Amino acid sequence: VGFDRTLGGLEMDIRLRDHLAKIFTTKHKTSGNIYDSPRAMAKLLKEARILKTVLSANTNHNVQIEGVFEDIDFSTKVSRTELEDLCSDLFDRVDGTVKQALKVADITMDEIDSVILVGGGTRVPRVQEELRKSIKKSDLGKSLNTDEAAALGAVYQAASMSKLFRVKKFIVKDANVLPIQVSFDKPIVDSDGKSATKTVIRTLFDAGNPYPQKKVLTFNRYNSDFDFSVFYGNLNYLSQEEQSYVGPRNLSKIHLDGVMEALDDNKDGVSAGVKAHFKMDESGILTLDSVQSLFEYEEKEDESTFSKFTNAFSNLFSGSETEPNKDGEETGELKQEVENGDQQNQSEESDNETKQENEESNKETDTVPEDENISKQETKEEEVEKKEENKEELEVEEEEKLEEKEEEEAEE
DSSP states (O other): OOTTTSSSSSHHHHHHHHHHHHHHHHHHHOOSOGGGOOOHHHHHHHHHHHHHHHHSSSSSEEEEEEEEEEEEEEEEEEEEHHHHHHHHHHTHHHHHHHHHHHHHHHHHHHGGOOBOSSGGGSSSSHHHHHHHHHHSSSHHHHHHHTTTTHHHHHHHHHHHHSOOOOOOOOOOOEEOOSEEEEEEEEEEETTTSSSSEEEEEEEEOOOOOSSSSSEEEOOOOOOEEEEEEEEOOOOTTSSSSHHHHHHOOOEEEEEOOOOHHHHHHHTEEEEEEEEEEEOTTTTTTTEEEEEEEEEEEOOOOOHHHHHHHHHHHHHHHTTSSOOBBBHHHHHHHHHHHHHHHHHHHHHHHHHHHHHHHHHHHHHHHOOOOOOHHHHHHHHHHHHHHHHHHHHHHHHHHHHHHHHHHHHHHHHH
């Protein structure tokens, strides 16, 4: 994002309005001052807007206003050269916004295919000339209606966010213009072994960060309540005039209490720090969403679910769960062998019957038996379930890794 707060079509309109007022005072003698009349200045501003549009296509234009001040009619001739002389310093600042946008985006002009004009002020020929010099391209994108483009874009964005309209979705990314940082006093131990404090500054949202976005900041080594401040970072990349519009640098000072109470309630655990969750919403408003005090506990070595399942499965086939008889384990083994023998006989008979049925059915049709279809469907469903479980585990691991990286970056 490259911008200049006082560069645009409105500034040209104001300068043309003051120029017309100056011509009026030189031509006509009045009892009052035209600059003190809001009605007269509003008429001149309206005519100045028309004048700027006409001079974009013509070299000169005759201005005529009835009863502009004290019932005096006003008429004069203004040329495009006069407009360019009045706004010469504005045209020289066009190149600065282009360079600023390229610097923030970290790209070069060679990577840009076309430049689309938006806004009524871009219709002025001198502005287009300065843009061609800056981007070093002969053609400019003029396919959009420069006066209506921004308004139509806002309407389509509102319609896409509403549930009452169906429009083609398009992505609009807003970026944070000013860097936001956090400062706090960190308790340390100096070389002499004495406790001391060190002021730490961390960048929460850098200039150009897209939003909505969430950030987590971890505060370590705190055994009591503490404060931290949120403020704008280094603004030296802006001009002195632009910095004057920012206002106070300090955004907020926050006091966190309840840290000692959390430590007293969790004496068995080890403190893992205090996490502050920040959120910048769709409107670019920064809020402190929540604060958590984390503790780590030693995990007890319990038998895992997988080991329990394998033990139960092995016991099922080993016969360890059979009821003990007077003869001990041998009766259980003999009983299992007899049961297995009966099952083998029954299975052989059933296999012969199923083979005959399958042969008859296969003669009539070449389809696969239903039992095989069911088994295949079951195996497919199991494979799908396993894949979904693996995906969920990977997503959880990736989220944990990202959180760890953010915490490490924040600590650095």
